[in-house]
Amino acid sequence: MDLQHALECVNLVPLFRSLPQAQKVEVAKLIVQHKYAKGTIIYMAGDSVGHFLILEAGQIKISQVAANGKEQLLKVMQPGDFDGESALFNGNQRNVTATALVDSNICQIDQGAFQDLLKTSSQLAVKLLAIMSKQISELQEEKTLASTTDTTGKLAKYLLETSAALGDKIFKLPLKKKDIATYLGTTPETISRIFKQLTTDEIIESSGSTVKILDEDALTDLV
Amino acid sequence: MDLQHALECVNLVPLFRSLPQAQKVEVAKLIVQHKYAKGTIIYMAGDSVGHFLILEAGQIKISQVAANGKEQLLKVMQPGDFDGESALFNGNQRNVTATALVDSNICQIDQGAFQDLLKTSSQLAVKLLAIMSKQISELQEEKTLASTTDTTGKLAKYLLETSAALGDKIFKLPLKKKDIATYLGTTPETISRIFKQLTTDEIIESSGSTVKILDEDALTDLV
DNA sequence: CGATTACTTGAAATTAATCAATCCACGTGG
DNA sequence: CCACGTGGATTGATTAATTTCAAGTAATCG
Numbered sequence: 002m003d004l005q006h007a008l009e010c011v012n013l014v015p016l017f018r019s020l021p022q023a024q025k026v027e028v029a030k031l032i033v034q035h036k037y038a039k040g041t042i043i044y045m046a047g048d049s050v051g052h053f054l055i056l057e058a059g060q061i062k063i064s065q066v067a068a069n070g071k072e073q074l075l076k077v078m079q080p081g082d083f084d085g086e087s088a089l090f091n092g093n094q095r096n097v098t099a100t101a102l103v104d105s106n107i108c109q110i111d112q113g114a115f116q117d118l119l120k121t122s123s124q125l126a127v128k129l130l131a132i133m134s135k136q137i138s139e140l141q142e143e144k145t146l147a148s149t150t151d152t153t154g155k156l157a158k159y160l161l162e163t164s165a166a167l168g169d170k171i172f173k174l175p176l177k178k179k180d181i182a183t184y185l186g187t188t189p190e191t192i193s194r195i196f197k198q199l200t201t202d203e204i205i206e207s208s209g210s211t212v213k214i215l216d217e218d219a220l221t222d223l224v
Numbered sequence: 225m226d227l228q229h230a231l232e233c234v235n236l237v238p239l240f241r242s243l244p245q246a247q248k249v250e251v252a253k254l255i256v257q258h259k260y261a262k263g264t265i266i267y268m269a270g271d272s273v274g275h276f277l278i279l280e281a282g283q284i285k286i287s288q289v290a291a292n293g294k295e296q297l298l299k300v301m302q303p304g305d306f307d308g309e310s311a312l313f314n315g316n317q318r319n320v321t322a323t324a325l326v327d328s329n330i331c332q333i334d335q336g337a338f339q340d341l342l343k344t345s346s347q348l349a350v351k352l353l354a355i356m357s358k359q360i361s362e363l364q365e366e367k368t369l370a371s372t373t374d375t376t377g378k379l380a381k382y383l384l385e386t387s388a389a390l391g392d393k394i395f396k397l398p399l400k401k402k403d404i405a406t407y408l409g410t411t412p413e414t415i416s417r418i419f420k421q422l423t424t425d426e427i428i429e430s431s432g433s434t435v436k437i438l439d440e441d442a443l444t445d446l447v
Numbered sequence: 448c449g450a451t452t453a454c455t456t457g458a459a460a461t462t463a464a465t466c467a468a469t470c471c472a473c474g475t476g477g
Numbered sequence: 478c479c480a481c482g483t484g485g486a487t488t489g490a491t492t493a494a495t496t497t498c499a500a501g502t503a504a505t506c507g
Contacts, residue, residue: 065368067372073368073372075364075368076364085353085357085360086357086360086361089350089353089354089357090354090357090358116350119346119349119350119353120346120347120350121346123342123343123344123346123349124343126342126346126349126350126353127312127339127342127343127349129353130308130312130342130349130352130353130356131312131313133353133356133357133360134308134309134312134313134356135313136360137308137309137356137359137360137363138309138319140360140363140364140367141298141299141363143367144363144366144367144370145288145290145296145298145409147367147370147371147409148370148371148378148408148409148410149290149296149409151494151495152494152495155371177452177453177454178453178454179452179453179454185371186368186370186371186372187371187495187496188495188496188497189453189454189455190454190455190456190495190496190497191494191495191496192454193454193455193456194455194456194495196455197455197456209504374462374463375462375463400484400485400486401485401486402484402485402486410463410464411463411464411465412485412486412487413463413464413465413486413487413488414462414463414464415486416486416487416488417463417487417488419487420487420488432472
């Protein structure tokens with residue numbers, strides 16, 4: 002394993018970034034890297050994942066099959082995101098499925114090794130707690146938003162977030178519109194109509210999967 | 225402070241329950257107890273809370289004022305629940321408000337002391353991480369549900385959860401129906417109509433704030 | 448190039464919010 | 478002890494938003 006490359010992965014993750022250099026190297030030594038081609042299933046519901054997973058490059062779709070048999074998209078991991086649950090629940094089976102949306106690189110750390118690391122470094126543990134705590138309040142907020150705002154607001158928020166995550170006002174949608182629809186709990190038809198409306202309102206421009214945000218403030222007001 | 229009483233609080237919280245006795249005593253020594261009368265505001269949005277808060281007895285309403293000026297109920301803390309965020313975000317202002325719904329007892333631990341505790345006890349930190357990780361997946365699921373299912377499904381889930389939390393198929397609603405409405409992101413009128421429908425369908429019986437679940441399976445099917 | 452899948456558009460049907468009027472329960476003060 | 482007032486709950490009628498159904502068009506992949 003290429004230690005230099007592993008260190009890049011360590012530096013990518015906010016969780017590890019504030020660690021002293023020596024400790025980063027310790028972490029890097031534990032990392033095993035994997036590449037997954039577009040479309041590959043990384044783990045499935047029912048698997049017990051024994052690794053702490055960090056997405057180095059690419060995009061990973063986390064989804065679940067709902068009671069009605071439809072696929073429910075839960076989230077899309079971006080580079081730097083990690084899957085903490087897989088590292089913290091010993092032996093428990095996952096109830097979600099992870100699929101590589103595009104060619105992706107993953108850094109993984111063995112569960113036991115990661116837990117040992119946490120025991121050694123209280124700084125790391127506290128940092129991880131802070132990140133997870135933040136995730137909790139974000140999810141809390143998103144949950145509220147999901148039941149409060151209308152579909153236009155949800156799509157507006159999605160576009161703003163995606164733009165922010167990709168760091169550009171012009172971007173390609175990482176998901177097919179029908180997937181955005183299930184992600185936002187609506188239908189492709191509604192998404193299509195809202196895109197049309199936002200375009201005629203000159204808030205966005207869009208052709209195919211390319212979107213350009215023209216009026217960020219207007220979009221923010223819709224949330 | 226009554227150490228014995230503090231120990232009861234420690235034993236109440238799943239987070240601390242698996243600690244060795246000696247360490248429980250250490251935790252108990254850090255606890256300061258407070259009583260809040262029904263209706264008291266424990267902290268408000270804008271406050272910076274410097275304590276790790278554990279609800280020993282009573283119920284605490286966590287709410288937020290939405291952009292439209294309406295109060296949005298985020299959750300109701302039950303005995304044994306804790307507010308981790310208040311302990312992990314140094315100095316940051318809270319954006320939610322906590323109100324005692326009924327007379328409540330709270331055990332609090334100073335933020336610094338709690339963080340020191342985490343640094344000392346990796347066991348505690350890992351345990352806390354596991355709990356928060358579980359909360360994250362639950363919230364993830366709730367968020368999905370919020371945008372997927374119809375209002376009947378949301379109320380069905382709420383009733384099932386409340387019944388489970390209170391450990392009885394016959395129970396008194398801990399919230400006013402109008403609060404249940406904002407919690408579920410709907411209106412009192414809709415809640416009223418669904419209660420009526422569930423009653424005529426003989427899935428529940430209800431009078432005033434008392435609810436009896438007659439057909440749990442039917443209720444589950446609605447989710 | 449053909450077939451499958453995604454996207455768009457329109458019309459009808461459904462769900463829930465809003466508006467408006469009572470009804471009911473409870474606590475207060477007379 | 479009772480009348481009154483207030484806030485909560487219910488009910489009906491109306492309106493708005495979104496889903497569903499149906500059809501057709503565009504894009505993609507082998």
